[in-house]
Amino acid sequence: MTKTRWGLLSTANINRHVIPALRASPRGELVAVASRSQATADAYARRWEIPQAFASYQAMLDSGAVDAVYISLPNLYHAEWTIRSLQAGLAVLCEKPFALSLDEVDSVAAAAQASGRPVAEAFMYRHHPQMKLALEWAKSGRLGEVTLVRSTFNFKIDQRTDIRLQPSLGGGSLWDVGVYPISFAQAVLGGPPEEVLGDQWIGDTGVDEGFSGQMCYSGNRVAQISCSFRTPFYTSAEILGTEGRLVLDSPFVPGRDGKPHHVTFYPAGDAPREMPFDELYLYQGEVEDLQDALLHGTPPFISLAETRNHIRTALALYESARTGVVVPL
Ligand SMILES: NC(=O)c1ccc[n+]([C@@H]2O[C@H](COP(=O)([O-])OP(=O)(O)OC[C@H]3O[C@@H](n4cnc5c(N)ncnc54)[C@H](OP(=O)(O)O)[C@@H]3O)[C@@H](O)[C@H]2O)c1
Secondary structure, eight states: OOSEEEEEESOOTTHHHHHHHHHHOTTEEEEEEEOSSHHHHHHHHHHHTOSEEESSHHHHHHSSOOSEEEEOSOGGGHHHHHHHHHHTTOEEEEESSOOSSHHHHHHHHHHHHHHTOOEEEEOGGGGSHHHHHHHHHHHTTTTOSEEEEEEEEEEEOOOTTOGGGOGGGTOOHIIIIIHHHHHHHHHHHTSOOSEEEEEEEEOTTSSEEEEEEEEEEGGGEEEEEEEESEEEEEEEEEEEETTEEEEESSOSSTTTTOOOSEEEEEETTSOOEEEEOOOOOTTHHHHHHHHHHHHHOOOOSSOHHHHHHHHHHHHHHHHHHHHSSOEEO
C-alpha cells in the first residue's frame, strides 16, 4: 500500500477543516463518506466531490473501499465506532474526546491490539510546530523549573440544539474544549496529576457550560485550566518557570483568531523574546502521523496511554465538581 484511502465517518461540520489535509497529502486520498442516510451522504459527496457515498457507517467499514477512517461523530459514539472500525481492519483517527470512560479506552486498546491497526486521538494542535516549539522550550530547562501551567479555551454556543449541549450525546464544555488545556498540561508536565479539584456551571440542558479546574502534580507543580461555552472565542496558554515564562496567545487553533504567529519568552529580568514557528496547515500533522503509522508502522505521536490519561483526568475533574472534594488519581 502506498496511499491511504480515507473515509469520513459522518458529515460533521468539522470535516471541512480535515478534508483539505486529506487532499493535500501526497500519501492520502479521500475516497468515501458515510452518513446515517443515503440522501445526506449523496449530497455531501456531491458538494465535496467525494467518489463514494454510503448510507450507513457500517456499510463503509464493510465495503473494502477504505484503509482508514476519520471519526467525527458526537462524543458518545467515538469509542463504539473506533472499535467497529478496528474490527473491520481499518486505521482510525478519532476526534477528541476519544472516549467517555476508561473502560472504553481499554476496549479500544484491546481492539487495536487484536487488529494490529493504528489508532489515534485527533488532537490537531499537538502536531503543530507552535506546540512542538513550546514543549521543546519548556523541556530544555530554559524556563528553569516549571511550576505552573495555565490555559483556557472558550467560545460561545448560540444554538441550543448543538450536540455539545446534549447530555445524552456526551456534551459538556470540559469534554468538548476543556480537554485541550488538560492535554496541554499533561504534555508539559509529563503525565496525569496526583489530585484534582474541579468546579462547574451547569446550564439548562444539563451539561457543564463552564468549568474550571486545578490539577496538582508531583514536586509542587500545578496546572490551572478553564473552559466555557458562554464567552466569545478566546484561548491562551502559558508555562511559568523559575527562570521565565512562555506565553502562547493562540495555542489551540493558531491562525484562526488572527493573532500573531509567535511564542513569547519572558526571561526573568530581561526583555521579552518573540520566537516564530514554521507554518503548517493545522490539521495536516495528525493526518500525516496516522499515515506514517499505517504505511510505515511507526507508533502514533499521541499514544493510547497519553489519551487514557486525558480521559482519566477529565473524569476525575468531573467527579470533583460533582462531589465538591479533591479527587486523587
Ligand atoms: N479538532 C477540532 O478542531 C474539532 C472541532 C470541532 C469539533 N470537533 C469534534 O468533532 C466531533 C463532531 O463535532 P461537530 O461540531 O463537527 O459535529 P456536528 O456538525 O454536529 O456533526 C456530528 C455528525 O455526527 C453524526 N451523528 C450521528 N449520530 C448523531 C446524533 N444522534 N445527533 C447528531 N449527529 C449525529 C451526523 O452525521 P450524519 O448525519 O452524516 O450521520 C452529524 O453530522 C465532536 O466530537 C467534536 O468534539 C473537533
